[in-house]
Amino acid sequence: DTGVSQDPRHKITKRGQNVTFRCDPISEHNRLYWYRQTLGQGPEFLTYFQNEAQLEKSRLLSDRFSAERPKGSFSTLEIQRTEQGDSAMYLCASSRTGGHTEAFFGQGTRLTVV
Amino acid sequence: AQTVTQSQPEMSVQEAETVTLSCTYDTSESDYYLFWYKQPPSRQMILVIRQEAYKQQNATENRFSVNFQKAAKSFSLKISDSQLGDAAMYFCAYRSTTSGTYKYIFGTGTRLKVLA
Numbered sequence: 001d002t003g004v005s006q007d008p009r010h011k012i013t014k015r016g017q018n019v020t021f022r023c024d025p026i027s028e029h030n031r032l033y034w035y036r037q038t039l040g041q042g043p044e045f046l047t048y049f050q051n052e053a054q055l056e057k058s059r060l061l062s063d064r065f066s067a068e069r070p071k072g073s074f075s076t077l078e079i080q081r082t083e084q085g086d087s088a089m090y091l092c093a094s095s096r097t098g099g100h101t102e103a104f105f106g107q108g109t110r111l112t113v114v
Numbered sequence: 115a116q117t118v119t120q121s122q123p124e125m126s127v128q129e130a131e132t133v134t135l136s137c138t139y140d141t142s143e144s145d146y147y148l149f150w151y152k153q154p155p156s157r158q159m160i161l162v163i164r165q166e167a168y169k170q171q172n173a174t175e176n177r178f179s180v181n182f183q184k185a186a187k188s189f190s191l192k193i194s195d196s197q198l199g200d201a202a203m204y205f206c207a208y209r210s211t212t213s214g215t216y217k218y219i220f221g222t223g224t225r226l227k228v229l230a
Contacts, residue, residue: 031216042120042205042220043159056217089157093218102149103218105159 002026004106006092012112013082020078021109025094032075033103034067035091043091049075050097082113116141118208120221127196128229134181135191135224137206148182148189149207149218152200159205165189193226201228 005024013019025032030051035043046065047057051072064082069075079086089110093103117140127133139148150162165173165182172180177197181190193200206221 033217035220040223042118042222043218045217045219048217050216056215091159093159095216102161102164104161105151107156107158 004092004094004104006090006106006109008109009107010110010112012114015084015113016081018078018080019082019111020076021090021092021111022074022076023092023094023106024074025092026104027073029094029096029104030072031095031097031101031103032069033093033095034075034077035093037089037091037108038087046077046090079111082111084113087111087113116143116146116208116210116219118206118219118221120206120224122224123222124225124227126227126229127193127200129196129198131196132192132194133196133226135193135204135206135226137189137191137221139187139189139206139208141187141208141210143210143212145211147209147211148180149209150178150180150189150191151205151207151220153203153205153223155202162204163191196228198228198230201226 007022032049034046037043049069064080067077089108091108093105095101095103119138146167148165151159153159163175177194203223205223208219
């Protein structure tokens with residue numbers, strides 16, 4: 001069990017470019033979450049998968065954001081035509097199904113849009 | 115929709131003393147989970163303690179304990195014998211048990227400073 005892994009750890013991009021982040025959850029976890037966190041704030045829910053099915057997506061998430069989890073293992077989060085307001089830490093978490101389950105978080109990908 | 119409120123942006127505690135962090139939440143559900151997460155400066159969130167709403171007994175984990183008041187929708191975290199390593203952001207989180215709604219909802223956090 002190596003924990004939740006996110007790549008890259010840091011990304012600097014120019015406004016208007018597309019970026020893609022990857023998350024590898026803990027291997028036996030079938031739920032995977034994406035959150036966005038800005039400085040001094042709590043994590044804000046973006047989307048959630050159970051296996052390969054995307055079960056919920058935040059209404060705050062614009063059409064520029066898309067996430068996939070093609071084989072129910074790793075997930076990618078893509079942001080198209082990045083804007084300065086997209087600058088944030090993007091956190092991935094995973095959990096098992098069942099009642100007594102907490103989410104385990106990765107170290108996050110810090111995105112800076114210049 | 116459920117909400118989580120942490121009204122203390124920052125707290126300070128002397129090393130070896132006790133501190134309590136507050137959290138209130140709003141929900142119409144009767145069964146749910148509550149969590150406290152710690153986020154040190156390295157930014158990886160780790161679980162501190164969790165509470166199932168159907169359990170009346172307050173959860174404890176070593177120096178960490180909660181005061182869960184279901185009727186008041188209050189879920190405070192008590193840290194006893196505070197240590198320098200406890201300095202971090204602390205987030206209160208809610209998770210529904212309703213099928214298909216398993217997202218975690220977080221408060222805005224409390225920054226805890228531990229003074230030597």
